[in-house]
Amino acid sequence: MSLQLRQGISVQFQGYPYRVLDVQQGRSVTLMDKTNAYIKEMSFDEANHYFSLGKLKVVEDDGYIFRDDNLPPIPSALPAHLRQSMQRRLQYVMGILSQTDKTSCERTVRPIAQSVAKAIGDKKIPSCPTLYRWCRDYQNNDEDIMSLAPRTQNCGRRHGQINPDVLELFYSVLDRCYLTKHRNKKRHVHQKLVDEIYLENKKRPKEEWLSFLSYGGFCKLIKRVLDPFIEMARRYSERYALRYFRTRDRGPAAFYPLERVEIDHTILDVIIVHPITKEILGRPTVTVAIDRRTRMVCAIYIDLAPPSSVAVILCIKQAVTSKAELLQQYDLSADYIWPVEGRIASFWMDNGPEFHSHFHKQLCGDLKIDLQYCPPGMPWYKAVVERFIGILNTRLIHRLPGTTWSNPEMRANYPSEKLACITLEELRQLVYKWVVVDYHNTRHSELGETPLQCWNRLIEDHPIPPLSNSSKLETQFSLSFHRCISNGRISTKGLIYHHPHLIHMQECAPKNTKFMLRIDPEDVRQAYIYDPTSKALMRLDCITHAIDGHMSWRDYQAMRKSQPIHDTGTDNIAVERVMNDKAALNEEIFQLQEHADQIMRKSKGKKSSRSRKKASVEHLAVPINVNATVIDDADADDWEIESDTLRGDGNV
Template sequence: MASDLLPRSSSGGRGGERLSDEVETIVRKVLRTRYLTRQRRSVAVICREIDRECKMRGLPPPSRSSVQRRIGRLDPVKAARAREGEASARARKSAGGAPPLVDGVLERVQIDHTPADVIVVDEHHRLPICRPYVTAAIDEATKCVPGFVVTLEAPSATSVGLCLAHMAIDKRAWLERIGVQAVWPMSGKPLELYLDNASEFKSEALRRGCEQHGIGIDYRLPGQPHYGGVVERLIGTMMRMAHELPGTTFSNTRERGDYDSDAKAVLTLAELQRWMALAVACYHGEPHAGLGGRTPAGVWAEKVAEHGTPPTVTNEAAFLVDFLPVIRRVLTRTGFTVDHVQYYSDALKPLITRREELDRIVLRRDPRDLSRIWVLDQDTGEYLEVPYRMWSRPAISLWEQRAAVARLREQGRAEIDENALFAMVEQMRHITDTAAAASRKARRNMERRKAAPPRTRPRVNVPEPPAVDAGAVTAAPFEVIEQW
């Protein structure tokens, strides 16, 4: 029955507000008959109804905050079922009915993605590009957001790695770098990730990275979307906040109506990231229904005092490497060839001398910047940073490499060499630069290039590798383990 949802007593006590039994009865009645219905009346409408009922009986009406407190004490699952239906109620249920209790900070963290409900513009022309993607994490015990990332790329293994790297670092240097003044102490490596069954969450990159850092992984049961209700509610909250931004797309076309999202868009990707950082900081200071009205920041501080501060990461780049997409290649005298691009460093010499004893070697690369790869040394378990064989070549992204290969294939090239590949990339960039003012796709491509991490030169000079004998054995056909 709907009456089962209603609070059984007044707030009363010190710091509370006592209502007379008559007024309490009116509040319960209006909540039962007017609030807990599929009409989904707002709090303002409910308060007006209570005011009217009280004045008809000559009683002093309760304040809006008193009504809101009583609404806040309703069972969230049953209230959602009464107002929004069974599907909404499922989203508020805990996984498996009674999930294992988590008490410590970052004991279990949920991660998920969503397209942002806002259009971003390019930095040069301030013209609309697209809706970016948001990957966000939430700590189950405190409802805090330890990390997020905003990208132009669709969700991938790299998105997850970037979110984990952002989660693990101390945020103070990052906040200063992006120009945001805010307090965000929520950082550290999680003990366990709780994820859905999307391919990026089952990648070899994520599995190997979590094993390397002692992070457990658990997955939702297939066909049970409400098992990830904690992170989905966070994403819903973030997107509702985004609806206040110029250029918002709202949640659907009905809500958007005749609002022209493209014409109203003004925020660049970097500006949206700064806005979201401030929005998360504000969220941490707001009362949370799942915490009994306490703030996530307050619960975090209490639990850190009780359990200690989670371990953070000092070298974000090194941590991220452990979560980058994995590929495997055969080592030759000239180093590695990956997607028609050659990589070499003196650091490979000890491996080259015994290359015939080695199987295909695990490599990692950042799809945003292909100017270097990281080679797993099977003996030490550490990664060696190996740059382009020809360092003078520009850093390119994986999407540029694939687009260049596709164009060369269209021109009838049966064999693609490195020189032709980089020449095509340069042609594509020139076309993009000249067409950026007129083409949304071109503007997006320019912003993707800008989103690449800063390129650093190697610490030592990279000599030319030894010449290859005409009869040298060529590398075995390669295989892409993961797509990005």
């Protein structure tokens, strides 16, 4: 059995997997190691030798279907003009074989060929030897129709005629100048090859000069001999090439609704303005949760703040709860429904810090939601939500005034800032309407039906289990803190809460005990504290003066950050003067303290001299106990023990 190699097939060489990059019959074979992209070249005779020894094996079941005669495996893969020629030959062969077995007899074959030509409208009747050859090939190949296909596509020179010395220079320049991290352009590398050939010709007599390779031939030769993976790995990096040439699979699949919900966020391509002043506020951030099986949007939360754990919590809250109140708020409850609610089996997300937060993990653990993080650099694990964000931008956001488009090329001269007129609340209303009216009722190409139809069909066989009551959910979707009670109040981040029972909890608990405080991220006035004695959550009253009405956690944090350190009514000169006056005041206080210390040291020096004289007269009459501790706050700095007193007379 001879070695049959084709470009693209997989082989095993000495037990390692390789792929055939190039085969020149009778000349050379180029293999690429699939594990490390290492290139191995050998002659065709060496490949046959390794094949006879069993070191080179062709992988049979590799998903390739091909013929040994270098023709396409099926007739429909042939070009149109070759298919017509094959059908013409088949008409003659079938007409001859159906009437006679003497295909080599001209007197018998000629009338049959003339009748076939008249029937099919062929003006040029093939010769009898040609008809005999067609019939013979058809019968010898078990009546395979492909045996009648013309072989003209295999005619001519397949690889051209290039001097081997030019090829050697070509490979050398390719390795030194093209396959490098500098990523030189082909035109510059071709000029280098021309220079190399010119220098080589200067060493040779004129009759042995090498022919120059044109730029078009140079590009064609690169495309023919160089594997795209190797080109990208050498010019960019192996990691970049592996990522680009990865297997385009659809990723993990889901079989019932809410089995796998993908969540992600991005910045929308539109500019938001203030509702009153019409001042530009920036581009909003959208957090989306979508069901992979039905393509139903579970939740979509839009805010001007950057991605955070608060946005993730609010998005999850919207995903598992009813959307009836949301639809009623935007006058959609009468005609449309958004039925996605209930317990979610698993969340799939990337490795952003907001998805690793304590709040997020604790909430999903309480709701029994499994968390799955996509491997780094593999966005196709959550391809559905990535695709939905792109659809949201192209179908809706790019049609709104003030859009920034996807890139500067698409934006061109579009005046986004001048045309911006949409507020955040108007954008939310437009997005919710688009999701409920358009997206959920548009046929999905992969599902074959609309997402809403798919959801209604699948929940009949797999109902979604409901969650607990609303009062319990209100506390579950709260921000959790652990703080100590001080003076009958508990506070965090500048928010102060009070309840008459807090002072009793403080006194009954051990010192420095931290209690769990839960704050509603949508309204910071709604807060609860857990009483470990009664095993209950107790609602607190917010007594912070800055909180007058309904205020979300993000609005409160933004208000705190916007408060200036100095008085905004003073200019830079006034601020600098205040700072200098403060420094002078501190310096004056320090000088007063230093002056007072000097006076005290002088007065204590006089007092200590008088005390020593008095002690010299009376110390013999009073027995001294050296182990006794004498405390005198007034003269604490001048305590002394006389050496004569410590020595005594030996009878102490």
